[in-house]
Amino acid sequence: MQKVQSATQEAQQAKSILQTQSLTKRFGKLTAVDNLSISIDSGEMFGLVGPNGAGKTTVIKMLTTLLPPTAGNASIAGFDIVHHAQQVRKIIGYVPQFLSADGALTGYENLLIFAKLYDIPRSERKSRINQALEFMGLSNVSGKLVRDYSGGMIRRLEIAQSMLHRPRVLFLDEPTIGLDPVARKTVWKHMQQLRSEYGTTILLTTHYMDEADELCDRVAIMHLGKVAAIGTPAELKASVGEGVTLDDVFAYYSGYEIEAGGGYREASRTRRIMRRVG
């Protein structure tokens, strides 16, 4: 019995590309992330969902080496996020919540700068950039200034930017926030293609339950910095009752208090993003 278990564990480790152990972040008295321990498999599309202020973005910031944890640790492809931050940065891609492509540059230039920052050899730069543009369906607008792009196009450009160096793990923070339904579906399609063609592991945060349901292999519902429930969308639904949607699961595990999350800062930031996407 003992032996069987350790063999299973080993198989798990080989498959797992990202682990966190009791990962914790406190800001003064507030515990934004509280003892988070999750493991994500290679090639998995994993969703962190939860109301505003649940700690999703803080988790992403720690895993992308932007924010040092207060306690606990995490590793990506065997590299510790604190002690081997530089190696971690080389193998991850990151699309922040905000629309962060540079509006004063063309789409091509946005990619060119990142190709250089990620040490893509000069001889390969052009072909990689063009490939990424084509992959994201942006070839015909690559010479236009990004400030003239639609929100969905900017999002796709950012995903193109983050995949140039073929990251092993891609972090997408609220990838479809503020997008109209058609643009959302297009972004979804490209995320799924990215996974199937390059085997990229994707960790995304969202507070759209339909998005988590549609895209994710597994979902962790976060509430007040803790994982309230984790599993496949089907498992989560089954755990709450028959005929429920993921929205019901969400409400169930976040204690029917969705309205309580966020506050003025969150709301004004979301509004600002929405305005930019127009």
Added chain:
Amino acid sequence: MQVSRFNDYVGAVTNFVGKTLTIAELEARKLHHDYTDLLTRAVQPALWLLIYGEVMSSIKAIPTGNLSYMDFVAPGILAQSVLFIAIFYGIAIIWERDLGIVHKMLASPTPRSALVLGKALSASERGLSQAAIVYLLALAVGIHLNGNPMALVLVIIVVILGGALFSTFSLIVACLVKTRERFMGIGQILTMPLFFASSAIYPIAMMPSWLQAASRVNPLTYEVDALRTLMIVGGPSAYGLTYDFAALLLATAIMVAIAAKLYPRVVR
């Protein structure tokens, strides 16, 4: 063993220089697409030189030795307009932080010091456009400009250093205050003392002794001194070019080192 360590060192330096230039290239490409900002920035030095300069020149209140007041003040106005651009550069960092651009840069394997120095050189690029404008204005009003090519190259270097120095200072302030509103207030507070405690518009000898002491630790003093020596025919030098350059380089290096430590904090 020795050789491989040497190679590591060369590799790190090459990487640092390459990444710094990539960040600076980003700004150059932006300016290439839209240079209206550069044109509006030309208004301020024009006002200072054509109105302030001419008025002060006609009342002959400021003793400037062998130089006419216009010759004396032109390098000061160049230093000042570079300072004004650079000192508010931190606001661009806060803006880019709000957009998430800084997050993406920091999550990439780019050395922090290269991100900071690249941004500093971006401010210098804008400063160089000011140099072009001040030279054109100076030519138009008959200021005795030194056309020596070597001197011109050194002027460019001084402007680059001045822009880098004060924009990095501004970046440090931005990393500490973190919001645009607070930054605007502090930017205003910083600019005028730096400007007045330098020899930009009057000789240091005219200052009260406490202000003279302040001017000695103000890097702008050395920037103005170097520019006055290099730009103007017969331009005097209070401290000598070597001393001026050493002071500017040292101050820039210190600022970049501090800013590289603080920069990651801006997204936390």
